[in-house]
Amino acid sequence: xxxxxxxxxxxxxxxxxxxxxxxxxxxxxxxxxxxxxxxxxxxxxxxxxxxxxxxxxxxxxxxxxxxxxxxxxxxxxxxxxxxxxxxxxxxxxxxxxxxxxxxxxxxxxxxxxxxxxxxxxxxxxxxxxxxxxxxxxxxxxxxxxxxxxxxxxxxxxxxxxxxxxxxxxxxxxxxxxxxxxxxxxxxxxxxxxxxxxxxxxxxxxxxxxxxxxxxxxxxxxxxxxxxxxxxxxxxxxxxxxxxxxxxxxxxxxxxxxxxxxxxxxxxx
Numbered sequence: 001x002x003x004x005x006x007x008x009x010x011x012x013x014x015x016x017x018x019x020x021x022x023x024x025x026x027x028x029x030x031x032x033x034x035x036x037x038x039x040x041x042x043x044x045x046x047x048x049x050x051x052x053x054x055x056x057x058x059x060x061x062x063x064x065x066x067x068x069x070x071x072x073x074x075x076x077x078x079x080x081x082x083x084x085x086x087x088x089x090x091x092x093x094x095x096x097x098x099x100x101x102x103x104x105x106x107x108x109x110x111x112x113x114x115x116x117x118x119x120x121x122x123x124x125x126x127x128x129x130x131x132x133x134x135x136x137x138x139x140x141x142x143x144x145x146x147x148x149x150x151x152x153x154x155x156x157x158x159x160x161x162x163x164x165x166x167x168x169x170x171x172x173x174x175x176x177x178x179x180x181x182x183x184x185x186x187x188x189x190x191x192x193x194x195x196x197x198x199x200x201x202x203x204x205x206x207x208x209x210x211x212x213x214x215x216x217x218x219x220x221x222x223x224x225x226x227x228x229x230x231x232x233x234x235x236x237x238x239x240x241x242x243x244x245x246x247x248x249x250x251x252x253x254x255x256x257x258x259x260x261x262x263x264x265x266x267x268x
Contacts, residue, residue, distance in 0.1 A: 014090075015041040020097040021134035023121035028086040035080040042092040043100060044072045045141070047109055047117055051086025052216035055079070057104050061151040061167065063212040064088075067114070067258050068147065069107050071100055078104075083220035089117050091137070098138040106147040113140050151209050154197035158183040158190075166206060170213045171232035176202045211246055214239075215255075224251050 014022060028051065037056075046055055046064050053064035057078045062070045072078050074095040082088055093100070109117075116137045123130035153163045162179055166172055174182075179202075180190040194202045210231050217227045228239030244250050249257065 014092040017092070017125045019125045019130060019134055020094045021091060021120065021137050022125050022130065023089055023091045023117050025118070025121040026082075026088045026090070028082045028084065028088065033082045033084075033086075037077055037079045039075050039077045040092060041074060042094055043074045044078075045069045045091040045093065045107070045117075046072065046080060047089045047091065047114075048082075048219070049087040049089065049114070049118070050219075051083040051088075051221075052219040053083070053086060053088055054081045054212065054216055055104075056081075056153075059155065060104060060153050061163070061209070061212065062104055062106060063149045063215055064106070067109055068149070069109050071105050071107055073100070073102050073104070076104070083216055085220065089121055091117055091120070093138065093141075099142045101146070104150070106149045107141070107144040108147060109144065110140070113137065113144065116140065149212065149215070151205070151212055152198040152200065156193065156197050158185065159194065159197045163209075166209055170210060171230060173232050207242065207246060211243070214243065214251070218251055218255060227251075 014024070046053055047069035048064045048067075053070075055062040055064055055070045055072065055078055057072060057076055064070045069091075080088075116133055120130060120133045120137060123133060151163070153160060161183060176191060177187045180187045183190065185193065191202055194200070194205055198205050200208065213231060214227050217230065218224070222230075224240065225236050228236045231239065233239040233242070240250050243254070247254055
């Protein structure tokens, strides 16, 4: 069951703070947590130090694995779902304070930037130290490599319906023909529509969702056996083969490299 994520400072409005950059840390409980759709005047970086976070924005589903962050520009509506026992930091940045993209993206987080975020979260916004840490963070953040670990989701109602159904039940192995029947299209018409709206074939699109879910759950400590079953794979070997073909490494090696390299191992 999803639980609303409870903010640590209930009366704290980040948009009222004049500091160019502030950070808030959230330690999620044993159950999965959700921050429902909302927006901020400030831009937001969602950074997971432990566990995983999925960020949904108009047009896409973004994965926030450990040692990476998802950048959400100013005033963009978004919602976040965190795995159980995740440790998350939200960094709020004044519009124009740093040269950051005007679209959502996944950023690798270096060890230096990670420590800056943690330290910033422990400072009061009006503390002189907060101002200093914020300036260093704003100088470092635009230098981080941009990754593309996301699932394109179109506003087209039939594509969105399929995307939401697959996100709710990633193990659904319905064929393209079966989905076409559900949304009252021919198989070929749906195949063309998926490519038009997402830039991916239906098979590649669903595989990208599986990768996002797999990385989120593996990052939270789930076993490869558990994840492969949840995604509907008939064997662990089949899941590992898919994962390695898509990302170049088996799951254990991939996550180990992320931990060692501060997120720069991502290839999706």
